[in-house]
Amino acid sequence: MSPITLILIAIGLGLIGWLAGRAKAWSFKSSGPELRTSSRPVYHAWYVALWVAIPVLAFAVLWTVIAPQLIMQSVLATPAAQALPPFGFEREAFINEARAVATGQASAVFNAEAEGLVAPFRDAIGRYNLIGIVVTVLVALVCGAFAFLRLRPDFSARTKVERTVMTVLLLASLVAILTTLGIFGSLVFETVRFFSFVSPAEFLFGTKWGPDTIVAPEAIDPSRYGAVPLFWGTLFIGAIIAMIVAIPLGLMSAVYLTQYADPRVRAWIKPLLELLAGVPTVVYGYFAALTLAPIIRNAAVAVGITGASTESALAAGIVMGVMIIPFVSSMADDAMAAVPGAMRDGSLAMGATKSETIRRVLFPAALPGIVAGIMLAVSRAIGETMIVVMAASPAANLTANPLEPMSTVTVQIVKLLTGEQSTDHPATLSAFALGFVLFMVTLGLNFVALRVVKRFREAYE
Amino acid sequence: MNAPVLPAADASGDFARPTRTAVFEQRLAKRYRSERNFRLIGLAAVAFSVAVLVFLLGNMLINGIGGFQRAELTVTIDFPESGVTGDSQSLSASNSAQTLEMQGLPAVVAFYAEAQLGAAGAAELSDDGWRDVAAALANDPTLIERKANFDLPASSALAAALQGEGPPAMQQLAQRLVADGKLARNWDGGFLTRSDATNPQAVGVWGALKGTMLTMLVTLVLAFPIGVLSALYLEEYAPRNRWTDIIEVSISNLAAVPSIIFGLLGLAVFLAIFPNLRSAPLIGGMTLALMTMPVIVISGRNAIKAVPPSIRDGALAIGASPVQVVFHHVLPLAMPGMLTGTIIGMARALGETAPLLLIGMRAFVATPPDGFTSPATVLPMQIFLWSDEIDRGFVERTSAAIIVLLVFLLAMNGLAIYLRNKFEKRW
Numbered sequence: 001m002s003p004i005t006l007i008l009i010a011i012g013l014g015l016i017g018w019l020a021g022r023a024k025a026w027s028f029k030s031s032g033p034e035l036r037t038s039s040r041p042v043y044h045a046w047y048v049a050l051w052v053a054i055p056v057l058a059f060a061v062l063w064t065v066i067a068p069q070l071i072m073q074s075v076l077a078t079p080a081a082q083a084l085p086p087f088g089f090e091r092e093a094f095i096n097e098a099r100a101v102a103t104g105q106a107s108a109v110f111n112a113e114a115e116g117l118v119a120p121f122r123d124a125i126g127r128y129n130l131i132g133i134v135v136t137v138l139v140a141l142v143c144g145a146f147a148f149l150r151l152r153p154d155f156s157a158r159t160k161v162e163r164t165v166m167t168v169l170l171l172a173s174l175v176a177i178l179t180t181l182g183i184f185g186s187l188v189f190e191t192v193r194f195f196s197f198v199s200p201a202e203f204l205f206g207t208k209w210g211p212d213t214i215v216a217p218e219a220i221d222p223s224r225y226g227a228v229p230l231f232w233g234t235l236f237i238g239a240i241i242a243m244i245v246a247i248p249l250g251l252m253s254a255v256y257l258t259q260y261a262d263p264r265v266r267a268w269i270k271p272l273l274e275l276l277a278g279v280p281t282v283v284y285g286y287f288a289a290l291t292l293a294p295i296i297r298n299a300a301v302a303v304g305i306t307g308a309s310t311e312s313a314l315a316a317g318i319v320m321g322v323m324i325i326p327f328v329s330s331m332a333d334d335a336m337a338a339v340p341g342a343m344r345d346g347s348l349a350m351g352a353t354k355s356e357t358i359r360r361v362l363f364p365a366a367l368p369g370i371v372a373g374i375m376l377a378v379s380r381a382i383g384e385t386m387i388v389v390m391a392a393s394p395a396a397n398l399t400a401n402p403l404e405p406m407s408t409v410t411v412q413i414v415k416l417l418t419g420e421q422s423t424d425h426p427a428t429l430s431a432f433a434l435g436f437v438l439f440m441v442t443l444g445l446n447f448v449a450l451r452v453v454k455r456f457r458e459a460y461e
Numbered sequence: 462m463n464a465p466v467l468p469a470a471d472a473s474g475d476f477a478r479p480t481r482t483a484v485f486e487q488r489l490a491k492r493y494r495s496e497r498n499f500r501l502i503g504l505a506a507v508a509f510s511v512a513v514l515v516f517l518l519g520n521m522l523i524n525g526i527g528g529f530q531r532a533e534l535t536v537t538i539d540f541p542e543s544g545v546t547g548d549s550q551s552l553s554a555s556n557s558a559q560t561l562e563m564q565g566l567p568a569v570v571a572f573y574a575e576a577q578l579g580a581a582g583a584a585e586l587s588d589d590g591w592r593d594v595a596a597a598l599a600n601d602p603t604l605i606e607r608k609a610n611f612d613l614p615a616s617s618a619l620a621a622a623l624q625g626e627g628p629p630a631m632q633q634l635a636q637r638l639v640a641d642g643k644l645a646r647n648w649d650g651g652f653l654t655r656s657d658a659t660n661p662q663a664v665g666v667w668g669a670l671k672g673t674m675l676t677m678l679v680t681l682v683l684a685f686p687i688g689v690l691s692a693l694y695l696e697e698y699a700p701r702n703r704w705t706d707i708i709e710v711s712i713s714n715l716a717a718v719p720s721i722i723f724g725l726l727g728l729a730v731f732l733a734i735f736p737n738l739r740s741a742p743l744i745g746g747m748t749l750a751l752m753t754m755p756v757i758v759i760s761g762r763n764a765i766k767a768v769p770p771s772i773r774d775g776a777l778a779i780g781a782s783p784v785q786v787v788f789h790h791v792l793p794l795a796m797p798g799m800l801t802g803t804i805i806g807m808a809r810a811l812g813e814t815a816p817l818l819l820i821g822m823r824a825f826v827a828t829p830p831d832g833f834t835s836p837a838t839v840l841p842m843q844i845f846l847w848s849d850e851i852d853r854g855f856v857e858r859t860s861a862a863i864i865v866l867l868v869f870l871l872a873m874n875g876l877a878i879y880l881r882n883k884f885e886k887r888w
Contacts, residue, residue: 162784173691180711186729256503280812355499383719385815
């Protein structure tokens, strides 16, 4: 039985419970007009429905985990299974094939050896499906009857239902903590495993990056796991080139749109700028790799620079900067809007021009907010993946020349984890270590930036 | 009363406006100039951003229009003569392609192609061309009783030659076939209904689109309820204590974590639990749901905050319980805002590629996924995969796929803006 069927069964049974509960609650009403029930009939109905649906769902989860194993056991116990090869790939293949035929996913077996297994599989699946349905209905009946019998005019079904609702709400908000813990836990776990092969100092301060994926895990050369070229590439593309593009353009766009532009023009231009942020990064990557990179390379060659690469850091950085413009612009917008109007008015009243007011009063007063916005922009840029995967180079290179190929942390994570290598190889694990560094750096940047923004708001309130 | 003592005006100064000396005028002109320049720089910054946007979209559009066309060779097949048979039932069955293949349809197509296009022309017919014939037969089984024309995809070499690229011999062949009326670039509606293939003339986005829809459905079903419920809890019920602080901090951090980190989580946790669901929409949707959920929580909390306290007080005053207040009054009023935030979060998830790359949704998927657990790919991933192809024919196809993706994103954002304008209440 597929999980969806089980969920549908749970909903169906719950609905029956709901109707039964409401019918009983209505019958209290009709038994005496002066009788006041503690809760409205709909809460009685929900009480029974929850008592049916939750146990059924719990059983469904349990059953989807154990049923395949039970089916497997009973199939392997049949005489046909004794003919299977004892171990290895073939055995798995035959079993999978027979299962696919039995469940109707495939029309016929490819290997004749699997043929004999089809019938036992079909029997076992049919048998356990029947058992599953019977137990589901039994669970629903027992729990539903228990809840149904508890319904009385003075039974406070509402309190019980509301308590369940509150539990569900609390559980929902715990998902965020679980996700954070999951990220942190999995990254730390794999990183620690990686550090049993390569020492943290070598990883963080080594200057040569070139994981040897084909070498046996025990024979790797730790000196090829120095991530400094990657950190440098990430910073150079995300925090230097991209910011050289994004900060002036973003700031000046914000200034023009909030201080100078006609409101009607602003109503049109602002959504257009936001569109720039809504374009998927894969589209930017495509643009950087296929349109901008050749232009930059040809321009560099034309002015006589040899060795310019089509995978240059410049193309990726510029496009990334363009992507960040709306982000910087809206952060600067917020920061300048938070500056009290009196400061601006005072400056204008003293005879300063608009640009003098902006440069000498508004900017300095909004500086903490703008800096925090830039930090958030940097954290977004260094975590950006698709643009650099498509436009930057897979080969790590420690250089300050923006026309040379350069790699970033995210490029290496993608490169190391999209192949077909074993999950225990240090090269694979190093991707998690890189991810951990990225996670901690972006977390730190965000944390500091949010603190600065908060304090800055408080200062003017 | 003494008249105020005026500073001595210099020779050029206006006696009525004694401060406006020549030096002053110069300084003022300079200040105004710098004001004008500053303003122009601002205008230039805005103009640059808009120009980049226009260039980006225009570039995609111009390339993409070519991507909605393909080079097609016209082949006439006489079915009664060929011996391929079938009735309306067998031809519209789901396995009709296999039945026709066993009847030798590929050879039949090749035979007629050779007779009509010559050996050189037939060699440039895409290997999978007969599948288009089979699909046409499935659509219209009556074709099998007569002679019919089929426009079949050409090989990518011939397609390139048609556009004036590639070796001269091939270009001559293309010119000959065009002159015979056998080769043309036609509008390719099938681009929206086919799936991935190795020949750029035979590819389509439907497989990726369906994968996207399945993935987004999983994301929506998981992220929307969890996001809305946790927004309600945090905004309406959560006690002010350490735990609530931890929840809030982790939500605001999750909203800022790079998306690739969610891919690492999906790889290390989800794929470790379900190892045989690699590249399934279920896992992709779960990963994207974790990424979308914080966005929904944050926008949901803002929507709840916007509901005035008088609504809550009124409901409490007539005896509603706290749960009733929220579910009967606050939630319906906050719903439009929450939906807007959800759509924006979903639009972001729709364009996301990096986390899905890590959980293996980069498989070559030639048939549309038929469920939440079958291998699939998504539209942004298809764009990424095609952009890596060496064949020139894929460049236009990639742009066309980008247009399809942007149309979806624009539609979603448009819907969000419409919802916001229609249902937004000012209290």
